Amino acid sequence: MRRSKFFMPTMKENPAEAQIPSHCLMLRAGMVRQTAAGIYSWLPLGYRVLKKIEQIVREEMDATGAQEILMPTIQPAELWRESGRYDDYGKEMLRITDRHERGLLYGPTHEEIVTDIFRNSVKSYRDLPQNLYQIHWKFRDEVRPRFGVMRGREFFMKDNYSFDIDKDSARRSYNKMFVSYLRCFARMGLTPIPMQADSGAIGGDMSHEFIVLADTGESAVYCDPTWLYTDPLSLEIDFDDDLQPIVDRWTELYAATDDKYDADNCPIDESRLYTGRGIEVGHIFYFGTKYSTAMGATVSDGQGRDVAVEMGSYGIGVSRLAGAIIEASHDDNGIVWPESVAPFKVGLINLRSGDGPCDAVCENIYASLNNAGVETLYDERDERAGVKFAEMDLIGLPWQVAVGPRGVKAGTVEIGRRGAAREEVSSESALARLA
RNA sequence: CGGAGCGUGGCGCAGCCUGGUAGCGCACUUGUCUGGGGGACAAGGGGUCGUGGGUUCAAAUCCCGCCGCUCCGACCA
Known part of the structure; x- marks a missing residue:
């Protein structure tokens, strides 16, 4: 591409609204422009990066056997009433009424849609396990969008949904995603650290947030320094194998964000403890039969019974990653792109x-x-x-x-x-x- | 959602308090000189001062409503 032909409106000066390096640099480099609060247009330079990130995620998801689909951004309110979330979700959900006074919403997530697709099409355990994903736009009407694409209202996201016949199988699906996420972020030149997250009503250990290290990150991170020297890409992975040993190896190392960290009970000696900052770029969790029960997504288990399918969902903030990578990799003069995502x-x-x-x-x-x-x-x-x-x-x-x-x-x-x-x-x- | 602030040319800002010809830097156009880390000089173009109302002989400036955006806090891919 010849620079004279390339649409890349760069700025010498810092825009007043940008408070953090990535936001400032994305505006100055002509990657994005804000269209409304928390809503961005991606210009050629930024869009090239977004597509690189998206493609890495796609390749890693495909490698696990997940299959890509595309669901609508606009969803009927009716499905959310079935799951019970229409009233629970609160003001973050953008509700819309069409000309016939039907209730619609701009999807903040897609459990209801994918569960609806599944229940209408899958009736037998023989069709399990299944894992479907999409990469597209979501909208959450954040009270206070900020930090550019790091905390927008409209954001580009990869979300997977796994379907399994029982909990053991669901754990295998979960583990695939866990390992896949480590690879995704590492391929983008980032250091990912999975942290046990609140798994809500289901309980158990099947929910992790993935934090990538960046000095300007939003949350404080305390972890075993071994994390910093462990390269997920060096692992030989066969997604058909039992991945539990790999997951165990990663999760046995200590890691906590500031809300969970307790200096008195930290298993790592203070002299060894790595303390830094990080940005959450992914979240995986198993939620069992929460939606399948509510929405009647059942399959025949082979013994004449219909059972609610076990589900999990797995998100990666693709547009947020563009900002996160810059936070993790820049200097006084500008961005320093890892080659894998460079425009x-x-x-x-x-x-x-x-x-x-x-x-x-x-x-x-x-x-x-x-x-x-x-x-x-x-x-x-x-x-x-x-x-x-x-x-x-x-x-x-x-x-x-x-x-x-x-x-x-x-x-x-x-x-x-x-x-x-x-x-x-x-x-x-x-x-x-x-x- | 609580608190604070800001809307003046593409970007960053001054002017407002104390009403009276809309200004500066960057960017842009043209020309000359330059030519290895955002160069110099000269001449230009571009703004219904967010919006609606009010006060006034006169409003960017004072008053009220609305809209938009930003920041701090609580919440989140």
Whole structure:
């Protein structure tokens, strides 16, 4: 993509409404624009990131055997009356009335819809287990949206719903999600820490929040430092195996948020205890037959009985992750994208647009990278070098390639990681490193 | 939902208290000089001052209503 053609309205100054780095940087980099309180439009740069995150989540979900579906954002109030949540949910649910005075709502979550689909279509234990997921918009009318996309009212979310014949099977489904979540966040360059969460009426140990570490995170985190050195991607995973040993290995390590942390009863010695901050980006929980009972989602168990199906649901805040990744990875000059979610891999800077030799070298590199399928943003505008460097740092592409008259005369270009010193190498070796 | 504050050009702000020609920085346009970390000079364009009413000879400015947004607290992917 040529910078001169790319719609990326960047700002030199900090917008007044942005209080935290990610919000500020997303606005300055031209990733998003606020449309209303807690409601955002995603511009090309931001949307590229959102799609990268979404795709990682999709790949990891598919790897567990879950299947992607797409449910409506607008739901009938009637289904929520069946589950009993229409009155329970409160003002966070956006209620709508159509022209026929029928009650509708913009879905804050989808247990009712998916349970309705399931009960109408599945009647036998032989069709279990099943796990369906979707990635799309939800709306929760938060009293106080803030922090940009980190706490919006409308947000992009991945949500799974598992269906099992009994509790043992439900635990296996739960464990798949648990392990899958660790992989998802790790692939985005984040350090995920699962924390036991309040599992509500059901009780038990089958509810975890996933926190990713970021200095500017909303919640304080106290944990065993082993978390920081454990890479989920190094695990050999077969989702058909019993994953309980892996889950046990992760959950036996201490981790707590500030509301659960108690200095006097903490099993980790203070000298070893890691204390930091984090952002909640995912939540998984098993809720048994809460909805299946209320809504009559039963299957034949093979012994002539109809039993309510065991369910769980599993969310990942996809749009929130865009902000969370920036919180976890930025410096004074701007964003520092992990390569897996970067909007482009390479920023190519022509330091002297209009200079024949510089143009020629840049065009050659740009064409070669495009041919190799390397996503490249080529800044070929007639701007001064400082402007281009500052903007490239702001948008945080993992690699910068700078081409200037000095180097071109000597037969070199400069290549470096975002934030690190650039080295002078030949065009060919720069290309070899990137392609 | 309790408390506080702010709406003036695309962004950041001043002007309001003490009513009288709407201003500054950035961004934008054109030109010249420049040319490796948001450059300089010059000339330009762009604003019914959130909105509706009221007071007044006269309202960005004073008064009232409404809308929007932000912050602090309680709640959440």
